[in-house]
């Protein structure tokens with residue numbers, strides 16, 4: 001038989017999903033594992049959103065919609081983005097997709113050709129690296145360390161640009177770090193993008209989950225020249241606890257939106273009609289549910305950060321958004337814990353799962369080899385127990 005396609009064969013399985021699946025399997029086998037691997041809110045989708053979906057079914061609102069989404073949903077997206085982020089987009093500049101993950105793929109499809117370079121600040125969300133490879137482009141990873149708050153500087157960006165650079169992927173607030181770029185930092189990065197003529201894919205899916213009273217700054221809000229070269233990615237998954245509904249959306253200039261709309265019409269077709277109706281209710285309905293979940297995440301963040309920094313051998317900086325914290329485990333490299341030699345964060349996570357019954361995600365898949373991602377999207381009781389277990393595990 002002939003070989004499979006080179007591009008497809010080179011795609012790696014998602015490390016976040018792998019650990020989550022393993023933890024779920026251990027739980028199914030009756031082992032008392034606490035999972036900190038999840039990339040989704042642990043809350044249920046709010047009732048009024050579920051009711052809108054039930055009504056859509058009862059009303060036989062069950063057929064195809066326009067490939068890039070219903071006018072009603074696009075209008076709701078424009079309204080919400082204006083209210084929350086000060087962005088002015090028309091429905092013709094919106095493309096609704098089956099989840100924000102697909103948005104990243106579509107945005108790359110619209111902007112890059114095989115051989116183009118895409119700059120990716122590390123630590124990065126695992127899927128970006130694979131998606132860049134999936135469109136035949138070349139990822140250029142720019143590492144931002146913990147001392148820089150895991151944030152790439154404008155100088156680092158400028159140094160990474162070559163004549164082949166086509167686009168930059170920004171993720172703010174970020175997964176896996178939870179860090180948030182300030183307006184000034186974003187402006188400096190945007191200036192480089194305009195000067196060097198590069199597109200920006202700005203994934204802002206965690207914009208609703210910000211702490212300490214801060215509000216996220218959308219990359220596209222930084223001026224006309226910046227907006228026209230930016231594709232904003234957002235969705236309902238994280239803010240409204242709707243990961244399983246599979247609705248994401250893109251905002252872009254009309255020309256780019258049209259290209260992405262054409263692409264989606266031949267690949268996935270329209271996103272789920274019922275989920276679109278539910279998303280209209282999410283975006284147009286009361287927003288206090290978002291605030292309630294956000295407050296809960298903030299309380300959990302405060303607890304986990306404080307506890308982690310009191311445990312010998314590990315530490316973390318305080319994330320400002322999303323629901324992840326990056327634990328620094330550099331000091332444990334070369335140590336033996338419960339008979340296991342820890343040489344990498346992968347070794348650490350495997351040992352912690354095996355001996356401490358706590359599931360976390362190694363930083364290796366995120367371009368952060370000496371770190372471990374803890375998702376605090378789990379109950380306060382689980383977080384407390386998880387920290388107790390980490391402490392006991394490290395005592396060996």
Ligand SMILES: Cc1ncc(COP(=O)(O)O)c(C=O)c1O
Nearest residue numbers: 039099100101125175235237248
């Ligand atoms: C940064 C980032 N973008 C996009 C997504 C995907 O969102 P969706 O569930 O809408 O596909 C995730 C999910 O983990 C994410 O962390």
